[in-house]
Amino acid sequence: MVKEVNRLRKVKVDGEERLATLNLAEGIQVYNERLIKLNGLEYRVWDPFRSKLAAALLKGLKENPIDEGIKLLYLGVSTGTTASHISDIIGEKGILFGVEFAPRVAREFIDRVVKYRRNVIPIIEDARRPDRYFSIFGKVDVVYCDLAQPDQTDIAILNCKRYLKNGGHLLLVVKSRSIDVTKQPKEIFKGEAEKLENEGFRVNQIINLDPFDKDHALIDAIME
Amino acid sequence: MKAFLILCEGGIIVTDDDLNIVFAKRYADEPFKTFNRIQNGEFTPEIDEVLSKAVEKGFDEFVVMGERLRDSLVEKGFKAETFTANELGRIWLNRVELMVRSGLASQEESLSIIRDFAIERSEAKLRELSSKLDLQLVESIQALDEVDKSINLLATRVKEWYGLHFPELASIISDLKTYCRFVVKYGRRDRLNREGLIEDDLPEKKVNAILNAALRSKGGELRDEDLKGLMKLSEEILHLFDLKEYLMKHVIETIEQVAPNVAMVAGPTVGARLIAKAGSLEKLAQLPSSTIQILGAEKALFRALRTKSKPPKHGIIFQHPAVHSAPKWQRGKIARSIANKIAIAARIDLYRGGKEKWLEDDLKKRLEEIKVKYSEPPTIDRKKLKEVKKRGKGS
Ligand SMILES: C[S@@+](CC[C@H](N)C(=O)[O-])C[C@H]1O[C@@H](n2cnc3c(N)ncnc32)[C@H](O)[C@@H]1O
Numbered sequence: 001m002v003k004e005v006n007r008l009r010k011v012k013v014d015g016e017e018r019l020a021t022l023n024l025a026e027g028i029q030v031y032n033e034r035l036i037k038l039n040g041l042e043y044r045v046w047d048p049f050r051s052k053l054a055a056a057l058l059k060g061l062k063e064n065p066i067d068e069g070i071k072l073l074y075l076g077v078s079t080g081t082t083a084s085h086i087s088d089i090i091g092e093k094g095i096l097f098g099v100e101f102a103p104r105v106a107r108e109f110i111d112r113v114v115k116y117r118r119n120v121i122p123i124i125e126d127a128r129r130p131d132r133y134f135s136i137f138g139k140v141d142v143v144y145c146d147l148a149q150p151d152q153t154d155i156a157i158l159n160c161k162r163y164l165k166n167g168g169h170l171l172l173v174v175k176s177r178s179i180d181v182t183k184q185p186k187e188i189f190k191g192e193a194e195k196l197e198n199e200g201f202r203v204n205q206i207i208n209l210d211p212f213d214k215d216h217a218l219i220d221a222i223m224e
Numbered sequence: 225m226k227a228f229l230i231l232c233e234g235g236i237i238v239t240d241d242d243l244n245i246v247f248a249k250r251y252a253d254e255p256f257k258t259f260n261r262i263q264n265g266e267f268t269p270e271i272d273e274v275l276s277k278a279v280e281k282g283f284d285e286f287v288v289m290g291e292r293l294r295d296s297l298v299e300k301g302f303k304a305e306t307f308t309a310n311e312l313g314r315i316w317l318n319r320v321e322l323m324v325r326s327g328l329a330s331q332e333e334s335l336s337i338i339r340d341f342a343i344e345r346s347e348a349k350l351r352e353l354s355s356k357l358d359l360q361l362v363e364s365i366q367a368l369d370e371v372d373k374s375i376n377l378l379a380t381r382v383k384e385w386y387g388l389h390f391p392e393l394a395s396i397i398s399d400l401k402t403y404c405r406f407v408v409k410y411g412r413r414d415r416l417n418r419e420g421l422i423e424d425d426l427p428e429k430k431v432n433a434i435l436n437a438a439l440r441s442k443g444g445e446l447r448d449e450d451l452k453g454l455m456k457l458s459e460e461i462l463h464l465f466d467l468k469e470y471l472m473k474h475v476i477e478t479i480e481q482v483a484p485n486v487a488m489v490a491g492p493t494v495g496a497r498l499i500a501k502a503g504s505l506e507k508l509a510q511l512p513s514s515t516i517q518i519l520g521a522e523k524a525l526f527r528a529l530r531t532k533s534k535p536p537k538h539g540i541i542f543q544h545p546a547v548h549s550a551p552k553w554q555r556g557k558i559a560r561s562i563a564n565k566i567a568i569a570a571r572i573d574l575y576r577g578g579k580e581k582w583l584e585d586d587l588k589k590r591l592e593e594i595k596v597k598y599s600e601p602p603t604i605d606r607k608k609l610k611e612v613k614k615r616g617k618g619s
Contacts, residue, residue: 095335103353104481110346121339122346124353131313135342137320 007068007089008057011036011043019046019054021088025116030084044088048212051082052146052173055212061220062205065169069093071140073163075127075156076147079105080113080120086144087117097136099123130159139165146173153192157199164223170201172219189217196221227283228307229274231262231293232319233341234328236274238283243315246281248326249274255337256344263289265296275302351506351574354482358504361478365496368471375464379404382458389413389446392437396430401465404458411451413438484579485569489562489587490544497540498566509570517541517563541566546591553601554594561590 007022013034020036020043027042029035034045048055057064066072068091077083077098087096096119100106106124114120125132127147143164145156156172164170174192176185183191193203201221209216227246230237235250249270251258262271275297278286285303288294289312297304307315315322323334379400386403387394390413397403405424410416416438421431446454476492483505486495501519502508508516518525520539528535537556542548547558565587572580 103350103357106346107350110343110350114343118336118339121342123342124346124349131309134345135338137317137338139317 005041007091009043011038011045013045019048019057020044021046021085022091024088024091024119028116030112031079031081044085046085051085052209052213052216052218053082053144053171054085055209055216056171056207056218058212059207059209061207061218063169063220065142065171065220066090066144070142071095071138072097072142072144073136073140073159074098075143075145075152075159076100077109077122078102078146080109082144082146083109083120084113084117087113087120090119092119094119096120097123097133097140099125099127099133101126127155127159130162133163136163139163140168141165142169142171144171148175153195157196157201160201160223166223168223169204170196170219170221170223172196172221174217174219176215176217185215185217189219193219193221200224225283226285226287227278228315229278229286229288229293230315230319230322231259231289232316232323232328233259234323234334234337236262236270237319237322237326237328238274238278239322239326241287243322245322245326246283247277248323248328249277250328256341256348259341263293265292267296267300355504355506357478357482358499358506361475361482361496362500362504364471364475364478365493365500368468368475368493369497371464371468371471375400375461375468378457378461378464382407382454382461385450385454385457387443389443390438390441391443392441393434396433396437401462402426404461404465407458408455408462411455412446413441413443483570483573485573485583486566488579488584489565489569490541494540494543495566497543501540505570505574509567509574511567513560513563513567516566517559550595551601554598557594557598558591561587561594 005022009020010017011020012018013036023035023042023044027035029044031047031050033047036043036045046054048058053066066086066089068089070090071094072086072090074083074086074096077100080098083096083098087094090096098109098114098120100109100122101124103124106122110122114122121135123133123135125134127145140163143156143160145152145159147155149155153172153174156170160168160170172192174189176183176188189206189208193206196203196219201223204220204222207218207220209218226241228237228239228241228243230239233255235248235255237248238246240246251270258268258270261268285305286297287305287307288297289307291306294304294306306312320331320334320338323329323337324331328334329337382404383394383400386407393403393406393413397406402424409420409424416435418431418435421434426434472493475496476487479487479492479496479499483495483499486499486505486508489495490498498516498519499505499508502511511519518536518539519541521536522539524536524539527533538547538559541559541562542555544559544562546562547555550558565583569580569583572583
């Protein structure tokens with residue numbers, strides 16, 4: 001009988017319960033995170049203060065669409081902190097396309113993440129121009145968007161329409177302050193969710209990331 | 225009959241206009257380069273072979289990706305057009321399936337071909353982006369140096385002009401910025417006071433010297449109109465100092481993005497000047513370290529070649545504190561080891577990126593060694609010196 005390996009699990013570190021992912025690039029750290037061995041397997045401890053997706057998981061993301069073997073488009077991949085954990089979870093059969101346009105962070109993303117992980121493909125482009133993503137192929141199961149731009153919901157929608165499968169998930173990190181400083185965070189999250197609904201998405205859940213990230217939320221929506 | 229020529233990461237796939245595979249041709253090697261050549265309209269052996277085979281099979285019309293490829297096909301006498309954006313989008317998204325179906329590569333191979341290609345493409349793109357930043361760096365360091373020259377020129381004028389009124393001041397305050405501030409703050413020397421000078425952070429000794437000098441000054445009187453002009457000029461110079469500081473910060477930020485390793489080894493401004501002198505980071509990275517060492521000393525080099533005297537030991541690198549603060553006989557060696565490291569740093573910055581701390585550590589170690597090994601000045605070989613002098617004169 002083949003025993004299934006948990007690619008994403010909880011572990012006890014110094015008496016505290018933490019999230020961890022099975023390291024796809026054994027022995028290699030991406031952002032100085034802790035590596036621990038469990039039954040001969042190496043896991044990387046996932047810091048919810050450094051990664052909004054980890055924060056969302058800890059705050060109870062009900063329907064986590066990120067699973068082994070899926071294909072994912074990541075907008076605003078930056079140096080790849082979060083992307084590296086997603087790469088762990090989706091494993092060798094999955095694919096992550098990472099979009100980033102700032103040269104220096106993209107450089108680090110390539111050197112520290114892409115080069116060690118065969119399931120990660122870099123795309124150095126502006127997320128506002130999805131028609132220029134040369135290296136992408138097929139449609140994806142999930143779009144993860146963390147651009148910290150005021151118009152990022154629109155950018156996410158544009159990308160979903162072009163590359164997301166019907167029924168696929170959009171995970172959208174909303175940073176309330178980058179959209180409008182004068183409004184209450186809650187109002188802003190709702191406003192962004194409404195925008196998605198008007199564009200044919202069904203909003204599954206809005207998760208407030210407090211206390212890991214103040215004024216942040218992650219919206220999980222399905223494109224129908 | 226119409227054929228689609230689908231140029232993808234793994235090779236060229238030929239289909240009919242219903243996307244039924246006709247045949248496919250893998251690139252011989254270097255997929256990224258070959259792809260770009262073909263897309264730019266060059267005829268590589270791959271595309272030549274594909275065309276003749278397609279013609280043999282009765283195709284006489286081609287739909288291709290990219291206008292340049294189309295144009296060069298037309299030039300060769302073929303009928304050719306490009307895909308519509310929609311068509312291309314659809315085909316391109318499904319190219320893995322086409323690669324597999326045409327036998328170009330297995331599913332797994334296709335993925336790894338696409339990924340390797342994506343990495344090369346990204347690297348090329350990042351190089352291009354940073355070479356644009358390069359040009360920004362070159363302009364901003366030149367602006368900085370020109371502002372600096374202007375400051376020197378104008379401040380020297382202020383010193384001479386104000387010297388008519390207070391000639392003793394120049395030998396007490398040599399720093400240009402402090403001097404200009406002084407002029408702006410006090411104007412005439414009879415408005416000086418101890419508290420004010422102490423507020424300016426001048427050391428006690430200087431304060432006394434200035435006050436004494438003011439009492440006994442041999443300078444003449446200043447008319448109001450002259451004083452006004454002088455003060456305005458000094459104020460502008462102070463503004464230029466602000467501008468200099470701003471540009472300096474900008475240069476440091478930019479070189480940190482463009483060439484962090486060169487900045488680390490050479491220091492940000494010396495590094496920026498070297499890049500400017502070479503023309504770009506790419507050009508600097510192609511220079512041998514012996515050239516980097518004397519970059520900026522071209523005049524001295526040509527003079528040396530003409531007169532067969534000794535070549536210069538350093539150019540811009542002389543501005544590196546480790547060089548100009550060292551005893552004369554060590555400078556050449558220090559300049560050489562810094563130049564060596566800059567040559568490596570420039571290549572890392574161009575091709576790899578990321579800071580390589582060991583470069584700095586290595587250099588420090590090497591400089592320590594030089595200091596210890598050559599702590600004594602070399603004893604002068606008089607006979608040799610004469611010979612050198614003679615030769616210099618002779619030509
Ligand atoms: C908040 S950071 C992302 C952090 C990352 N998601 C993580 O968790 O590790 C936002 C990133 O999006 C990038 N970005 C912003 N606008 C973009 C655009 N239009 N196209 C591509 N990247 C963009 C920025 O350069 C930055 O690296």
